[in-house]
Amino acid sequence: MNEYSFKSKxxxxxxxxxxxxxxxxxxxxxxxxxxxxxSRVGYHKARIKDIAKISGVAEGTIxxxxxxxxxxxxxxxxxxxxxxxxxxxxEVQKEATPLDKLKRLISLHLETFEKEKDLARLYQLxxxxxxxxxxEYFKVEHKEYLDLMGEIIKEGKEQGVFxxxxxxxxxxxxxxxxxxxxxxxxxxxxxxxxxxSVYEPLTxxxxxxxxxxxx
Amino acid sequence: MNEYSFKSKxxxxxxxxxxxxxxxxxxxxxxxxxxxxxSRVGYHKARIKDIAKISGVAEGTIxxxxxxxxxxxxxxxxxxxxxxxxxxxxEVQKEATPLDKLKRLISLHLETFEKEKDLARLYQLxxxxxxxxxxEYFKVEHKEYLDLMGEIIKEGKEQGVFxxxxxxxxxxxxxxxxxxxxxxxxxxxxxxxxxxSVYEPLTxxxxxxxxxxxx
Amino acid sequence: MNEYSFKSKxxxxxxxxxxxxxxxxxxxxxxxxxxxxxSRVGYHKARIKDIAKISGVAEGTIxxxxxxxxxxxxxxxxxxxxxxxxxxxxEVQKEATPLDKLKRLISLHLETFEKEKDLARLYQLxxxxxxxxxxEYFKVEHKEYLDLMGEIIKEGKEQGVFxxxxxxxxxxxxxxxxxxxxxxxxxxxxxxxxxxSVYEPLTxxxxxxxxxxxx
Amino acid sequence: MNEYSFKSKxxxxxxxxxxxxxxxxxxxxxxxxxxxxxSRVGYHKARIKDIAKISGVAEGTIxxxxxxxxxxxxxxxxxxxxxxxxxxxxEVQKEATPLDKLKRLISLHLETFEKEKDLARLYQLxxxxxxxxxxEYFKVEHKEYLDLMGEIIKEGKEQGVFxxxxxxxxxxxxxxxxxxxxxxxxxxxxxxxxxxSVYEPLTxxxxxxxxxxxx
DNA sequence: CATGAATGAGTATTCATTCAT
DNA sequence: CATGAATGAATACTCATTCAT
Numbered sequence: 096m097n098e099y100s101f102k103s104k105x106x107x108x109x110x111x112x113x114x115x116x117x118x119x120x121x122x123x124x125x126x127x128x129x130x131x132x133x134s135r136v137g138y139h140k141a142r143i144k145d146i147a148k149i150s151g152v153a154e155g156t157i158x159x160x161x162x163x164x165x166x167x168x169x170x171x172x173x174x175x176x177x178x179x180x181x182x183x184x185x186e187v188q189k190e191a192t193p194l195d196k197l198k199r200l201i202s203l204h205l206e207t208f209e210k211e212k213d214l215a216r217l218y219q220l221x222x223x224x225x226x227x228x229x230x231e232y233f234k235v236e237h238k239e240y241l242d243l244m245g246e247i248i249k250e251g252k253e254q255g256v257f258x259x260x261x262x263x264x265x266x267x268x269x270x271x272x273x274x275x276x277x278x279x280x281x282x283x284x285x286x287x288x289x290x291x292s293v294y295e296p297l298t299x300x301x302x303x304x305x306x307x308x309x310x
Numbered sequence: 311m312n313e314y315s316f317k318s319k320x321x322x323x324x325x326x327x328x329x330x331x332x333x334x335x336x337x338x339x340x341x342x343x344x345x346x347x348x349s350r351v352g353y354h355k356a357r358i359k360d361i362a363k364i365s366g367v368a369e370g371t372i373x374x375x376x377x378x379x380x381x382x383x384x385x386x387x388x389x390x391x392x393x394x395x396x397x398x399x400x401e402v403q404k405e406a407t408p409l410d411k412l413k414r415l416i417s418l419h420l421e422t423f424e425k426e427k428d429l430a431r432l433y434q435l436x437x438x439x440x441x442x443x444x445x446e447y448f449k450v451e452h453k454e455y456l457d458l459m460g461e462i463i464k465e466g467k468e469q470g471v472f473x474x475x476x477x478x479x480x481x482x483x484x485x486x487x488x489x490x491x492x493x494x495x496x497x498x499x500x501x502x503x504x505x506x507s508v509y510e511p512l513t514x515x516x517x518x519x520x521x522x523x524x525x
Numbered sequence: 526m527n528e529y530s531f532k533s534k535x536x537x538x539x540x541x542x543x544x545x546x547x548x549x550x551x552x553x554x555x556x557x558x559x560x561x562x563x564s565r566v567g568y569h570k571a572r573i574k575d576i577a578k579i580s581g582v583a584e585g586t587i588x589x590x591x592x593x594x595x596x597x598x599x600x601x602x603x604x605x606x607x608x609x610x611x612x613x614x615x616e617v618q619k620e621a622t623p624l625d626k627l628k629r630l631i632s633l634h635l636e637t638f639e640k641e642k643d644l645a646r647l648y649q650l651x652x653x654x655x656x657x658x659x660x661e662y663f664k665v666e667h668k669e670y671l672d673l674m675g676e677i678i679k680e681g682k683e684q685g686v687f688x689x690x691x692x693x694x695x696x697x698x699x700x701x702x703x704x705x706x707x708x709x710x711x712x713x714x715x716x717x718x719x720x721x722s723v724y725e726p727l728t729x730x731x732x733x734x735x736x737x738x739x740x
Numbered sequence: 741m742n743e744y745s746f747k748s749k750x751x752x753x754x755x756x757x758x759x760x761x762x763x764x765x766x767x768x769x770x771x772x773x774x775x776x777x778x779s780r781v782g783y784h785k786a787r788i789k790d791i792a793k794i795s796g797v798a799e800g801t802i803x804x805x806x807x808x809x810x811x812x813x814x815x816x817x818x819x820x821x822x823x824x825x826x827x828x829x830x831e832v833q834k835e836a837t838p839l840d841k842l843k844r845l846i847s848l849h850l851e852t853f854e855k856e857k858d859l860a861r862l863y864q865l866x867x868x869x870x871x872x873x874x875x876e877y878f879k880v881e882h883k884e885y886l887d888l889m890g891e892i893i894k895e896g897k898e899q900g901v902f903x904x905x906x907x908x909x910x911x912x913x914x915x916x917x918x919x920x921x922x923x924x925x926x927x928x929x930x931x932x933x934x935x936x937s938v939y940e941p942l943t944x945x946x947x948x949x950x951x952x953x954x955x
Numbered sequence: 956c957a958t959g960a961a962t963g964a965g966t967a968t969t970c971a972t973t974c975a976t
Numbered sequence: 977c978a979t980g981a982a983t984g985a986a987t988a989c990t991c992a993t994t995c996a997t
Contacts, residue, residue, distance in 0.1 A: 155979055262515070269515050272490055272492065276484070283445065296480040300481050300484050302521045304520075305466075306517045306518055336961095357988090370990080379989095584958080584992090586956080589956070594992065692941035692945070695938060696950060705917055705921060710913060713874065726906070730911050733949040735906065735949070736948055737901060758979050759976055759981065760982070800968085804982075808968075
């Protein structure tokens, strides 16, 4: 594609790939290495040198793909969250009723984090390392998740499946908070048990509440 | 020979010990200054020098009262959480029914953090800065809070106020998670609104659930 | 002797000794503790706090008896060297001939350091930690030792026991250097063997030289 | 594909490796600056910042070439001693007789230190700053020097030039100690006189001893 | 005199980021 | 584009010395 590399008389040497454009593969390697390292030792103790070594690139190369260390962290969250939310949305849409949609969303949330343990650790423990990240995340990605849930609830209210007197804005937080806490417990507990096993009791109490209806 | 040393009721003249004594007031000053600085810029960017300046002591003095920076952070959490949980327990015991106890606990949680905004910020955002802290906190203090809630729920189940088929271990996390998320949202949102205003809708959904009972 | 301590209404409590003057015993304790600590970890890594603890006094007390840490080190050398040199002189004078005097001096040097191992360590390894100390020591105490040896040699030359064509100033250094090196080797070697056992071969070569007289 | 990489005689383009290379010159500059600074103010008071400034590199650069401050000191001794001993060995071998070899070795010792005054200061005064260094030095480099001397003496004994009843192990120390003491005196005395001027009287007494053979 | 809490100057080392090759 | 040597700001912590009691 780019013939320069062949004819060049300069020190420009053999290059595997055809061009000299940023390689998406290299970017992915870096991202994956960063997830591993950040998850293993935490953002602040993570060293760029280690991320470079694991991704198989030089330190400087990381700065070609990311502005700086914080940007690397933020990019991971942005990209992963975007992917995940898109996936959640598309899956949820396949369900017919608001109740099924809600259940599916909770279920997906649990399954996803169970599958990607390193990422789970990042979300539950490292997300708050950067003020900028925290603020942006809570205003954009996190909000989007909550909005998705809000819509489902709204729909449920309109259809009469959910109580009409509930406060959507609170309920979505209640549900997110419940799921989030359950995941954090799992992450901190060294992930010895099955995260999806909490799905049943979790949805049960969220849907039917704590009070005994017979009394 | 010298009877002073035997009759003395204070530690004065117990053979040795003259000179200055460690002052609990100084310790409190340092703790308070640390809460302020940690909350303002975050644990990692906080500088011992600033904490010293604000507490009105020399840098070295901090190391008389605390082993190191991490120990300072950890001590704050341990002490504050202990105080708070004791307070929660004593207040909750004043209530007659499990339902009132639960409501009171949630209410206290919200009120306490609303009153001490800096501390709230620490709990919601800085708690996870230290691996050691996170682990210990989740195993001790956090657990104790959950246990308190667990007992209330158990009592409620026995009295038939709460549903008998619920999973206590999950429910306590659901409630904690819900409250916690609501507080985090408040902290991140720059605390513009009244945290206690969420008490009503929050307890409502937790108690009665999401589903419309008529359907 | 001093009744103040009994009648005093102030915080002045029972005091073992009669007076409140600087106690020579306390001074000795500090000196001895310092020798131990300096010898064990070296001057620069030695901490006043440890010396205080071992001597059984408070940190501040050390500063009543010594100006500062360097002064403590220097005082030890001055005092110990003075004592030792006086002792050497008096012992040497008991000998009749220059040859016996010289032998006795070397013998004393070896014996003294063998007996006080901690002190030996200080002299062989720590003496050069302080520029001031090094300079003073080499100009005063070390010189005095060399002078004593110089006199003996001079006397020996005059009596014809020692060669008349030797250079006193060099010879005294040669002998000191030889003894000193032998002691250093012993100190560094963890003092596993008997220092006095080198006396015979050491004096033999110093007195008769290396060359084979038959050739 | 690209033949450069195969034909290149330098390490240029061997697949990877571009960018700056560690420069031996830079290492030398740091070493030389360290010798100067260590000699001027002593190891403990020497500041890395100053060594960096004098070598014309950044502070961090020093840590690319040396593990830490102590390693810098140790490396200097190891490298310089190695060089010097190799030089001594090769020079000594040029001499025919054991006597000439011994004289040459003493002469070289004096000349070398006279030429490199800063280094002399380091050897005579700073060598004992680090326990690790002292121990290693006395077990390796110092020993090697003594061994060289020991071999010469042994050879001399066998040839009958030196007395057969002398103790090699002591004699080598006597000679080293004598030379060493003479150098230390010179270093401490601010090096006002000519070190090589002591060569004659020094060897004279070492070879012929102190006693008057006529008596 | 004695105490030990308080002080604060002093610095080796790390590591994100840059830049010559 | 890629490299990794070079940079240098930034800071927790120590410990000799002081001083209030």
